[in-house]
Amino acid sequence: MTEAKTARELNLASCHTCTKLVPADQHRCPRCGSSVHLRATDSLQRTIALLITASILYIPANLYPIMYTDQLGRTEASTIIGGVVLLIKLGSVPIAAIIFIASVMVPLGKLIAMFYLVFTVERHSPLEPRQRTVMYQITEFIGKWSMVDVFVVAILVALVNLGGLLVIRPGIAALSFAGVVIVTMIAAESFDSRLIWDEMENKNDNRPA
Amino acid sequence: MEHTIACHGCDLLVDLRDMEHGHKACCPRCGHSLTQYRHDAIERLMAFSIAALVALVFASLFPFLSFASSGVESVMTLPQTPGSLWRNGLPAVAVLVAAFIIFIPALVLVLLLMLSVPLARGRYRPWLKPIGRWIFHLQSWSMVEVFIIGVIVSLVKIAKMATVTLGLSFWAYVAFALLFTFAMSVLDRYQLWNAIEAAEGARG
Numbered sequence: 545m546t547e548a549k550t551a552r553e554l555n556l557a558s559c560h561t562c563t564k565l566v567p568a569d570q571h572r573c574p575r576c577g578s579s580v581h582l583r584a585t586d587s588l589q590r591t592i593a594l595l596i597t598a599s600i601l602y603i604p605a606n607l608y609p610i611m612y613t614d615q616l617g618r619t620e621a622s623t624i625i626g627g628v629v630l631l632i633k634l635g636s637v638p639i640a641a642i643i644f645i646a647s648v649m650v651p652l653g654k655l656i657a658m659f660y661l662v663f664t665v666e667r668h669s670p671l672e673p674r675q676r677t678v679m680y681q682i683t684e685f686i687g688k689w690s691m692v693d694v695f696v697v698a699i700l701v702a703l704v705n706l707g708g709l710l711v712i713r714p715g716i717a718a719l720s721f722a723g724v725v726i727v728t729m730i731a732a733e734s735f736d737s738r739l740i741w742d743e744m745e746n747k748n749d750n751r752p753a
Numbered sequence: 754m755e756h757t758i759a760c761h762g763c764d765l766l767v768d769l770r771d772m773e774h775g776h777k778a779c780c781p782r783c784g785h786s787l788t789q790y791r792h793d794a795i796e797r798l799m800a801f802s803i804a805a806l807v808a809l810v811f812a813s814l815f816p817f818l819s820f821a822s823s824g825v826e827s828v829m830t831l832p833q834t835p836g837s838l839w840r841n842g843l844p845a846v847a848v849l850v851a852a853f854i855i856f857i858p859a860l861v862l863v864l865l866l867m868l869s870v871p872l873a874r875g876r877y878r879p880w881l882k883p884i885g886r887w888i889f890h891l892q893s894w895s896m897v898e899v900f901i902i903g904v905i906v907s908l909v910k911i912a913k914m915a916t917v918t919l920g921l922s923f924w925a926y927v928a929f930a931l932l933f934t935f936a937m938s939v940l941d942r943y944q945l946w947n948a949i950e951a952a953e954g955a956r957g
Contacts, residue, residue, distance in 0.1 A: 548782065549766050551759035556766075558759035561886050562946035563788075565759060565766075575950060578886055631910065639909040642902070677762050677783040688896050691853065695896075695903030696910065698850045702837040703820045703829040704911060710822060714841050722846050733893070741763040741783070 552742070557582045584736035592662050594731035599655055601723040609715035611697050616709065623717065624648065624693060647693040647721070650686055654728050657683045658735065665739045673740045680737045687729045694722045758943055760785050769943070788943040795948060799869040801936035802862045808929035809859055815921040818904070822915030831855065831922055853896040858933055861895060864888050865936060872948050877956040881949050889942060897930040 551558050556565045557580045559573040566573055566580045573580045584590075609621035622630065624647050631640035657679055664671060697718050704712040756770045758778075762785030769778055772790040779786050791797065812831050819828040835851035838844075864884045871878045904926075908917055 550764040551766055552764055554766070556759065558761065558764070560761070561889060561942070562949075563758050563761075563943045564946070565757060576882055576886055576946060627910075634910075634913060636909045639906055642906060646902075673763070674783055677785070681762070681785065688893075689899055689902075691896055691899050692903050692906060694846065695850065695854070695900050696907045698834045698838055698846070699818070699829070699903060699907040700911065701841060702833045703818050703827060703907070703917075704914075705827045705837070706820075706822060706825045709825055710914070714838055714843050714846070716843075718838075718846050719843055722849055726849070729893075737762050737783075738764040741765075 550741070552582060552738075583738060583742075584734060587734060587736040587739060588662055588666055590734040591658065591731050594727050594734065595655060595658050595662070598651075598724050598727040598731060601720050601727065602651065602655070605717050605720035605724050608717040608720070610693065610717040610721065611700065611715050612713045614711040614713065621715065624721070627693075643693060643696075646689050650690045651724055651728065654683050654687060654690075654732070658728070658731055661735065661740070665743070668743050670743055673744055676740050677737055680732075680735065680740070684732045687732055688725065690725045690728075691722070694718055694725070758787055760787060788941050790944060791939065794939050794941065794944055795869050795873045797939045798865055798936060799873055801932050801939065802865040802869065805929055805932035805936055806859070806862050806866075808925050808932055809855070809862075811925035812922045812929050813855070815925070817920050817922040817926070818908075819918045819920060820911065820915055821918075828920070831926065853894060854900045857891055858895040858897050858929075861888060861891050862933070862936070864891070865940070868945070868949075872952055875952055875955055877952040881952065885945060885949055888940070892937060892940065895933070895937075897926075897933050901927060901930050 551565060552568075555568045557568045557570075558565055559576060559578055559580050561578040562573060562576040564573055564575045568582050571579060606624055608623070610624050610627065611622055613620045613622070628640050628644045628648070631637075631643060661676060661680055664676065697714050700712045701714050704710060756768060757766050758769055759766055760780035760783060762780055763783040765780055765782045767778065767780060767787060769788065772778065772788075774790065774792045777786065777789040815830070816828045817831050817834075819826060821827075832855075834854070835847040838847035838850060864887065868881060868884050868888070871881065904923065911917060
């Protein structure tokens with residue numbers, strides 16, 4: 545990487561839609577017609593606003609029941625964590641692990657990772673840009689897997705409907721949880737990972753070995 | 754600048770000349786994958802899209818899962834999955850689920866056909882550019898593979914309560930998810946837009 549340059553150093557903006565390099569003073573891509581920016585507009589402010597929204601939604605998502613089971617006139621409400629505990633009791637530890645990872649660890653981990661990334665960029669931290677980029681890519685990739693729990697509720701509600709014998713109904717936490725997943729996905733999309741690397745170029749023009 | 758791409762992960766400029774069939778380019782600085790060149794990418798997109806759409810039609814028509822306990826049986830189809838959420842007072846979640854597992858993937862496949870059929874014959878059409886823009890926005894909101902895991906988790910949750918049978922549509926949806934994933938693995942911004950540009954240029 546002796547003479548490696550970034551697009552910004554040559555005053556070029558990369559079109560996010562079609563990857564064409566466009567002079568940074570143009571605002572529309574001549575090839576595909578999308579709007580072009582050197583860096584995503586207000587990336588950090590938008591990301592942090594969405595992260596706060598998701599964190600707030602995460603509270604009702606865990607406090608309220610995600611589904612109800614009506615069995616012979618008896619109603620049982622279960623939360624996300626309650627579902628994990630039930631699966632362990634039933635002896636399905638691997639599935640309990642999938643749900644625990646997808647519904648508890650992934651959304652929480654995503655929120656923490658994104659807050660950390662925004663914080664380090666805001667502080668102009670030169671720390672390990674490559675590791676932080678990998679962290680961002682993982683966060684972006686796993687985002688939609690948290691929808692598993694919402695899909696499970698959708699399937700069980702549609703499938704288990706035996707009149708007075710056994711019925712499963714959805715709970716309001718399904719809505720808040722779907723909200724958490726979607727808002728964190730938009731937050732990850734609005735974060736511009738190139739900001740992590742910009743700092744390195746600003747600090748020292750001769751690249752580290 | 755014709756064969757240069759700026760890494761979307763870190764903005765480094767990378768020269769992409771001399772890529773051969775099957776070659777994949779990654780950013781040397783941050784590791785972000787940039788593009789993969791296949792000389793038959795357009796034909797593959799067309800083939801996978803047609804096959805995936807056929808599988809989705811089958812997945813919507815037949816029983817997906819059935820559930821029997823104490824002589825009572827209930828059968829579920831794919832469209833009923835969002836349908837019963839709607840009837841149970843969660844219309845917003847119903848719309849989201851229907852979009853993520855049926856409508857967005859189906860729309861992506863139809864748009865892919867509208868792109869790949871003219872491009873395979875080297876023709877330019879006025880809708881190529883708008884579709885080329887929309888398709889990458891829509892693509893990240895398809896959750897077919899996540900739904901398959903959802904089905905497996907549901908099966909384990911209720912396997913002890915009653916007898917659960919997998920229907921024809923379940924297998925059709927698995928085929929659909931696989932074909933859809935194959936189609937998405939061929940879809941590549943840099944290569945697709947080069948093809949659109951070439952078709953536009955050839956128009957004269």
